[in-house]
Amino acid sequence: MRYGWPTISTTSQKRPRAARYPLVASVVLIDLESGRKTTERICNLSLFGCLVVPGDTSAVGTRVRIQITHNGEVFDALGRVMNSRPVTGIGVAFTKVLEKWLAGLRYRKATPVKV
Numbered sequence: 856m857r858y859g860w861p862t863i864s865t866t867s868q869k870r871p872r873a874a875r876y877p878l879v880a881s882v883v884l885i886d887l888e889s890g891r892k893t894t895e896r897i898c899n900l901s902l903f904g905c906l907v908v909p910g911d912t913s914a915v916g917t918r919v920r921i922q923i924t925h926n927g928e929v930f931d932a933l934g935r936v937m938n939s940r941p942v943t944g945i946g947v948a949f950t951k952v953l954e955k956w957l958a959g960l961r962y963r964k965a966t967p968v969k970v
Contacts, residue, residue: 875900878898881925885921905921
């Protein structure tokens with residue numbers, strides 16, 4: 856501690872495995888155990904997962920099927936809820952993604968976004 860301020864250790868901070876890209880799209884989450892279906896929105900996307908907002912209060916570890924609809928395309932994957940926060944939403948990690956969708960995500964990553 857220096858000058859009364861706490862120090863922050865960079866080794867304890869968690870960093871995302873891949874870049875996150877802002878994307879607002881409609882998403883359908885299906886709980887694979889209960890069959891419950893909810894319609895939400897995502898606000899960011901990466902090769903490994905997405906953030907669903909406002910997000911239902913799914914328990915961490917819940918297995919889900921996620922269907923993201925954007926510009927007429929439907930992205931379909933299996934995932935698991937990794938974190939759940941009532942205000943910020945739920946983080947879903949993809950556990951199985953069709954290769955054609957991964958190729959599309961990689962292509963979009965390489966393509967500059969025009970604003």
